[in-house]
Amino acid sequence: MIKKKDLILAAVILIIALLAVIMITFTKVEGGEAVITVHGKIYKTLPLNEDDIVTVEDESGHYNVIEIKDGNVTMTEANCPDILCVKHRSIHYNHESIVCLPHKVVVEIQAGEENNIDAIAK
């Protein structure tokens, strides 16, 4: 059974969430660099305009392979139990990320220095 208050609640949540999604979608900016963090600490920062392949490995043998190609970042290989990170689509917009939760590896796209200078110059 649905009452009026339920609909109000649902509408409020729906509007807030949709607004957030719309805002995120329409403020998408091309990223400048990929920041790889392991256990919260920055491991390596790579510019998106240079093709590269990086392997992140820890003492227990857990590894993740991150590839930058044509400005896109993908997780091409990993030995985590679910490989959701590998199945993730490629990312290249600012704030997009690929997360390997079991290995605590995060690849996040950030603006990078060049873009910041452009913003200031404007």
Added chain:
Amino acid sequence: MKSRNVATYGMLIALAFILSYIERIITIPIPIPGIKVGLANLVVITALYLMGPKQAFVLSMIRILLVGFTFGNLSTMLFSFAGGILSWILMVLARKIQGLSMTGVSILGGVGHNVGQIAVAMFVVNSTTLIYYLPVLILAGLVAGTVIGILGALLVSSLKHMH
């Protein structure tokens, strides 16, 4: 404990197992293992309205432990616990709001479930970037919560006969 209660507990946990299994088959495009749509919340909210908050909490914890050991592992259970606890807190509070039906309570339960999971994920990975998944997960929680609210009402009314 009354034998009827025991039987109800058993039945609800069996239902939780089936729902959790179905959940695993549905792949969600969000790369966070352990993130579930929260179908098993149907069992918790049914227990909440049929038996009470304490029983619902016990059921929720048992469900998470059993399903976690069967289908998942220790780390995925952490997310389930976070989601389950936040979901339970919100549902118990929501139930006190006059004029909010089971559907509304379930919506908050569904949203709370997903928010709890993301919060723990952000903590585990030590990164705030996961917050960008929140809008999509909230929408998923809203939809799941609505469906579960309606199903839950049906389930509770049919089970009330037996109590």
